[in-house]
Amino acid sequence: MTQIYMDHAATTPLRPEVLETMLPYFSEEFGNASSVYGWGRRARQALDRSRDTVAEILGAQAEEIVFTGSGSEAINLALKGAAKAQQKKGRHIVTTAIEHHAAYDSVFWLKKNGYEVTVLPVDSEGRINPEAVRSALRPDTILVSVMHANNEVGTIQPISAIGALVQEHGALFHTDAVQTAGILKLNVDELNVDLLSLAAHKFYGPKGVGALYVRKGVRLEPLVHGGFQERGRRAGTENIAGIVGLASALDLAAAERELESRRLARLRDRLFAGLQEIPFTRINGSRVHRLPNNVSVCFEFIEGESLLLNLDLRGIAASSGSACTSGSLEPSHVLLALGLSHEIAHGSLRLTLGRETTESDVDYVLGEIPEIVHRLREMSPLYQA
Amino acid sequence: MYSEKVMDHFRNPRNVGELSQADGIGEVGNARCGDIMKLWIKVENGVISDLRFKTFGCGAAIATSSMITEIAKGKTLDEAENITDNLIAEALDGLPPLKMHCSNLAADALKAAIADYRLKQSSAS
Ligand code: FES
Numbered sequence: 001m002t003q004i005y006m007d008h009a010a011t012t013p014l015r016p017e018v019l020e021t022m023l024p025y026f027s028e029e030f031g032n033a034s035s036v037y038g039w040g041r042r043a044r045q046a047l048d049r050s051r052d053t054v055a056e057i058l059g060a061q062a063e064e065i066v067f068t069g070s071g072s073e074a075i076n077l078a079l080k081g082a083a084k085a086q087q088k089k090g091r092h093i094v095t096t097a098i099e100h101h102a103a104y105d106s107v108f109w110l111k112k113n114g115y116e117v118t119v120l121p122v123d124s125e126g127r128i129n130p131e132a133v134r135s136a137l138r139p140d141t142i143l144v145s146v147m148h149a150n151n152e153v154g155t156i157q158p159i160s161a162i163g164a165l166v167q168e169h170g171a172l173f174h175t176d177a178v179q180t181a182g183i184l185k186l187n188v189d190e191l192n193v194d195l196l197s198l199a200a201h202k203f204y205g206p207k208g209v210g211a212l213y214v215r216k217g218v219r220l221e222p223l224v225h226g227g228f229q230e231r232g233r234r235a236g237t238e239n240i241a242g243i244v245g246l247a248s249a250l251d252l253a254a255a256e257r258e259l260e261s262r263r264l265a266r267l268r269d270r271l272f273a274g275l276q277e278i279p280f281t282r283i284n285g286s287r288v289h290r291l292p293n294n295v296s297v298c299f300e301f302i303e304g305e306s307l308l309l310n311l312d313l314r315g316i317a318a319s320s321g322s323a324c325t326s327g328s329l330e331p332s333h334v335l336l337a338l339g340l341s342h343e344i345a346h347g348s349l350r351l352t353l354g355r356e357t358t359e360s361d362v363d364y365v366l367g368e369i370p371e372i373v374h375r376l377r378e379m380s381p382l383y384q385a
Numbered sequence: 386m387y388s389e390k391v392m393d394h395f396r397n398p399r400n401v402g403e404l405s406q407a408d409g410i411g412e413v414g415n416a417r418c419g420d421i422m423k424l425w426i427k428v429e430n431g432v433i434s435d436l437r438f439k440t441f442g443c444g445a446a447i448a449t450s451s452m453i454t455e456i457a458k459g460k461t462l463d464e465a466e467n468i469t470d471n472l473i474a475e476a477l478d479g480l481p482p483l484k485m486h487c488s489n490l491a492a493d494a495l496k497a498a499i500a501d502y503r504l505k506q507s508s509a510s
Contacts, residue, residue, distance in 0.1 A: 313396065323418035324418050324442065378401070379439055379440060380439060381422070381423035
């Protein structure tokens with residue numbers, strides 16, 4: 001049966017070339033990077049090389065890169081670590097209504113622990129206005145966190161403009177670049193960020209490894225204690241194979257980024273054009289400030305989980321922000337923040353494209369979806385044909 | 386995560402649609418996640434002779450809707466009123482814990498349709 005994976009925002013397959021670079025560190029080069037003998041030294045060299053690679057791509061210095069066990073951990077460390085280290089300066093944090101749960105929940109954990117939080121609304125396309133950030137800043141604001149691009153609706157934020165005014169104010173600025181690493185250019189000085197997090201498995205690297213950029217001079221209270229790894233910012237024996245994989249995956253992605261982004265954007269627009277022919281379909285997010293691989297729509301009168309099950313029956317893997325798929329039975333907070341009603345958010349579908357996606361995949365999907373939507377609408381008490 | 390029975394009813398739902406000459410109509414919404422089921426019943430001599438449904442909801446909601454139309458067909462009103470969500474879930478070889486509430490939707494819609502029928506009867510006589 002046809003199998004088409006269109007959920008690259010959830011995770012991506014590990015590239016075989018990346019796996020090759022990782023393999024020795026699972027077996028013969030198993031050393032602990034803290035050891036003085038040959039095995040340890042070779043592990044240390046691999047670690048240093050990887051750190052250099054990541055730093056270079058981000059326009060940073062090697063000592064500004066901290067490897068973590070996931071993107072979520074990088075985000076938690078950035079927010080909790082910076083907030084705790086700064087608490088004498090103030091306890092006010094600014095963030096947005098569309099952050100990923102890793103950021104959102106970290107900030108709300110801080111709120112429970114005595115910090116004050118301002119959550120900025122977004123416009124109907126999911127964009128943050130830098131001026132709104134400016135007016136939210138207070139003398140006791142220590143930290144601002146805005147995601148680079150949204151994982152559900154693909155909206156890209158004006159990070160550089162926001163960063164400039166946050167830094168001018170003297171607060172720290174974090175961006176969650178988990179969705180953009182490997183897709184958009186990430187230069188920490190152009191973006192005006194002090195903290196930036198990413199996860200390897202979103203750009204064809206392995207799961208279980210992430211990285212955090214920490215601008216020189218920014219102090220972080222560690223989350224994990226127990227050793228001097230990562231300059232005391234993250235204890236634990238380094239996952240050399242994972243870190244090597246992260247670095248080589250990011251390196252490959254950076255080299256191919258421009259061409260691949262253009263290719264993906266063409267496929268994305270082809271998908272949008274086809275989906276828009278289905279009546280009562282709305283596009284979520286911005287058409288202009290949008291990730292090249294993200295397609296997000298809502299089909300009115302139907303529910304996302306039944307849509308996903310039908311797609312799965314035809315070999316298509318996708319995702320939805322419907323309440324019924326969420327586990328909490330609440331629709332996606334992102335779709336609600338864009339101003340969609342619960343009912344409309346129910347019918348959301350996200351297709352995220354990747355390296356293996358071809359034009360014929362897009363056409364296959366466009367051949368199947370209208371029929372599924374029609375069938376579900378025929379079954380829906382809300383739909384009047 | 387769904388049983389084969391659930392997927393079977395999801396893929397080929399029984400009795401989808403509307404009954405133009407319905408004797409009772411029940412429409413219920415599910416407060417948990419905002420889904421809606423509408424059920425039409427035909428009653429002959431105190432027995433449910435036919436049913437149709439339309440559902441806006443997840444796979445479990447569609448499968449339980451389909452299943453209840455099969456279970457209720459041929460039952461007396463009193464019997465049909467006693468169909469519980471657990472019974473529907475069992476008939477489908479179980480539902481994931483998070484989806485148990487979806488089977489309420491079907492049981493409630495049937496009760497609402499029967500109540501509607503009874504109301505119409507009493508106002509007609
Ligand atoms: S109808 Fe929403 S979870 Fe089943």
